[in-house]
Amino acid sequence: MKYIIVMNPQINKIVLLGEKGVGKSCLVFRLCKDRFKVFSETTIGAAFVSYKIKYKDQLVPINIWDTAGHNMFNHLLPLYLRNVDVALICFQHPNLKKIQNYVNIVKDVDPSIKIFLVITKIDLWADHTLFPKVFEYASLEDLKTFKTSSISGEGVQELFNSVAEEVVSIPEMNIEDLPLSSLTILPKRCCS
Ligand SMILES: Nc1nc2c(ncn2[C@@H]2O[C@H](COP(=O)(O)OP(=O)(O)OP(=O)(O)O)[C@@H](O)[C@H]2O)c(=O)[nH]1
Numbered sequence: 693m694k695y696i697i698v699m700n701p702q703i704n705k706i707v708l709l710g711e712k713g714v715g716k717s718c719l720v721f722r723l724c725k726d727r728f729k730v731f732s733e734t735t736i737g738a739a740f741v742s743y744k745i746k747y748k749d750q751l752v753p754i755n756i757w758d759t760a761g762h763n764m765f766n767h768l769l770p771l772y773l774r775n776v777d778v779a780l781i782c783f784q785h786p787n788l789k790k791i792q793n794y795v796n797i798v799k800d801v802d803p804s805i806k807i808f809l810v811i812t813k814i815d816l817w818a819d820h821t822l823f824p825k826v827f828e829y830a831s832l833e834d835l836k837t838f839k840t841s842s843i844s845g846e847g848v849q850e851l852f853n854s855v856a857e858e859v860v861s862i863p864e865m866n867i868e869d870l871p872l873s874s875l876t877i878l879p880k881r882c883c884s
Pocket residue numbers: 710711712713714715716717718719729730732733734735736759760761762812813814815816840841842843844
């Protein structure tokens with residue numbers, strides 16, 4: 693019998709994390725629909741989206757986990773961070789302590805996760821150099837920073853291009869090397 697292998701959402705896994713209301717879900721919506729989501733409801737637990745990013749001459753599939761920023765869901769973050777390739781720490785205010793707290797949460801789960809710092813809602817800021825301490829910290833920790841607005845779309849493509857670049861730079865595994873838990877194998881129907 694023939695089989696098809698369905699990639700699990702744990703492959704090319706991207707997680708957005710950050711405080712409630714910083715604009716994580718709107719960022720994902722802007723990426724996927726190329727427009728601003730006017731009425732965005734607070735996320736419960738996490739939302740999952742699969743998307744293919746156009747990068748150079750290829751389509752890079754990514755699995756996005758958009759986590760809830762409300763404090764009551766903080767204890768779930770380590771679960772969503774398992775097997776993550778890139779973590780996008782989103783924030784709209786330059787509160788270094790809170791940003792460092794998220795960086796530590798990610799590093800505690802797996803220090804090899806690539807972390808991007810994402811400033812959101814830059815349409816609200818006249819001057820983004822108001823984040824000097826954040827940039828200083830980012831360069832010290834060798835973390836890439838991005839400035840985005842889901843309203844104007846500014847910086848969103850650049851951010852996800854870098855995500856795709858990061859994902860394609862991860863050495864491809866042979867199918868035999870992938871952990872069984874990351875694959876779902878289904879019998880192939882004769883007509884499919
Ligand atoms: N000015 C401005 N407002 C934004 C932007 N992105 C999102 N918002 C607004 O910010 C609010 C929260 O956006 P969400 O994307 O739902 O925030 P979230 O981070 O997903 O929030 P939780 O799911 O509660 O963690 C909404 O009222 C949006 O309209 C942006 O780029 N600029």
